């Protein structure tokens with residue numbers, strides 16, 4: 001085992017074949033078909049993407065060059081082409097029967113609902129775009145969007161895309177401080193917000209946070225604030241700066257042609273937290289992003305025109321951008337959006353929604369699945385979930401036991417599961433099953449999407465043997481790859497392109513994750529390499545130890561970190577939350593230690609286990625192990641905590657609950 005790789009210790013043998021009925025009507029129907037497609041794309045990725053771009057999107061003007069990779073790592077796709085993603089998401093469907101098809105079904109947390117057909121959504125987007133123009137927004141200007149999960153969040157994004165303004169969505173749960181930092185970096189001229197939103201039975205006062213962020217001229221670039229009325233709670237409107245959307249809507253026309261954009265014009269900036277330093281503004285551009293999110297949505301979610309598709313993400317996360325808004329609408333799908341989240345007053349709300357709208361495709365995160373498991377099977381079992389035909393997960397490695405539960409309880413053992421690995425930076429899903437083609441193994445994201453040359457390598461870029469852990473990399477540019485870090489190309493270069501340094505000088509994208517590939521070429525993502533624990537020279541990924549803990553019936557969720565140890569370098573420190581019926585005890589602690597030894601081996605035995613009610617997570621449900629590492633070592637927490645979902649969690653952990 002060399003210093004430059006990661007040891008893999010957990011093995012999972014179960015395999016689930018795609019149900020033959022599902023395969024028979026899927027876009028990609030067999031493993032053979034996938035493999036042929038994959039080989040074709042690998043042999044000539046440029047020709048592969050060009051053919052799809054021609055077939056699947058509408059262009060105002062065709063491109064001259066498919067890929068310009070003369071100045072790596074800065075890629076350009078479809079150079080010379082003119083296109084508009086909002087046009088591809090809306091206008092092109094209006095000349096078909098989809099004109100009166102539901103584009104967006106929305107349900108608010110209090111139970112209010114709205115459905116917008118493609119024609120209605122188009123009309124509102126045009127009005128919104130004209131309102132933005134009236135406020136002086138021009139092509140290339142940056143617009144901050146700080147919204148609850150209401151239709152206007154998607155409308156605002158599409159309106160920006162329509163007129164060529166660059167949106168920067170900031171998650172509605174972030175603090176005024178986090179908002180200020182992002183608006184400042186983007187030099188936004190307009191902020192779109194709402195009076196507030198409903199979340200977990202509380203009113204979230206968004207406008208108040210915007211006022212705080214802009215106070216004392218902290219963001220001098222911001223000239224206007226456009227406010228959507230949602231909660232009807234009183235807000236302060238600053239004369240000349242703040243405008244109600246419902247007032248402007250009455251004044252503007254609903255005619256707003258889509259601006260022909262260059263393929264490489266910036267579409268959006270989305271900030272992703274770094275473990276050190278300030279958040280990075282990940283830049284995505286127009287054509288390549290449109291193509292890649294379109295194709296991945298079509299083949300991975302196997303979309304049919306009759307499907308109701310629901311992704312539970314927030315639009316403030318890349319998953320909301322690519323797989324609530326752009327990918328589904330570009331395909332002419334019906335996309336469902338829900339303002340709420342499971343909460344004590346309505347823990348079964350997701351199952352109610354699936355039953356009510358007869359949802360066919362359901363895409364959520366492992367953190368949510370682990371929470372459902374903790375709440376018990378009775379809730380989903382009390383609802384009719386028979387409309388479901390496909391399930392997906394994203395955000396973290398899914399522990400095999402959570403996968404099995406999802407498959408059995410939610411999927412009734414008939415729905416394929418797509419475990420989709422990707423990142424803000426990749427723009428779209430990179431490693432995933434195609435549901436009619438790929439046999440799945442619980443805990444594995446399986447194989448790369450056609451056109452994606454993913455590998456597991458050591459620090460020199462040399463592929464590691466099957467079943468050995470290493471670094472997950474992508475070897476050829478792909479259409480929706482991030483183009484740069486906003487205003488910071490050096491940071492782009494050194495964060496993603498310099499860790500893996502092949503001797504021949506080839507540029508390889510390093511994702512920051514550890515992984516192994518098994519003998520079938522399946523990828524098993526082991527977690528972030530920053531989180532790797534070094535026990536007596538053995539470098540262990542977090543995922544495998546956590547999955548061993550979660551496979552014990554008492555454990556709902558687990559997070560492991562390294563705690564400095566004089567002898568071993570680091571010792572494994574586990575934070576564990578328990579299933580409803582279990583109570584913490586010394587006996588249970590010993591049982592869990594023994595369980596990990598049995599599942600993995602003595603090397604992975606957690607030296608310490610702390611039972612807790614909560615784990616610190618980001619808004620997209622990722623466990624923030626960096627914070628737990630400081631806690632385990634008894635150190636002060638330093639670095640960026642702006643993306644924490646619930647800031648009180650740290651106090652709870654510090655005080656020992």
Ligand code: 6R9
Nearest residue numbers: 394395396397419420421422423424513525
């Ligand atoms: C889409 C999204 C990216 C990081 C990524 C990885 C983790 C996401 C995963 C997964 C294992 C999966 N991740 N999906 N790990 N299996 N199916 O989550 O983007 O918020 O930028 O996070 O999330 O560690 O590097 P983002």
